[in-house]
Amino acid sequence: MSSQNKEENILQQDLEIRNGDSGKTDYHINFDKLINRTKSNPNLMKQMIALYLEQTPPLLQAMLQSLKEKNWPRLQSSVHKMIPSFSIMGIDPQAEEIARKIESYEKIHQNESIEELVTQLEMICTQACHELEEKITTIKSS
16 A cells, blocks of 8 residues: 555544544534545645644634724724635634624624623633644654
């Protein structure tokens, strides 16, 4: 078996263990999407994960700082920049729903507290970062 096939096999086994038959996880990331998007290419997967892990923490910090300062345009901008990565990385669709609520918060004056929405989004993204860090370690060690 070639090195590439070995890595693909390990990735698939890991996916099956975490996702079971349904393709869903108890986690915030469905790795099926990432595997499909990268065509099971472990190097491309590592690059995409590394990019997400590099870009997301500063956006989360900007989001939290903007909330603290009540700087709504900056808050909305920070959240807006995160949205495309949710579907690319296979992050729970709930994250995008929350982000869209934050984006349109001032316009709609929704019932939920903006602080609650930001906290929920921060928790999902932080957990997603942990899951991706685990995944990238698994990929590197294969």
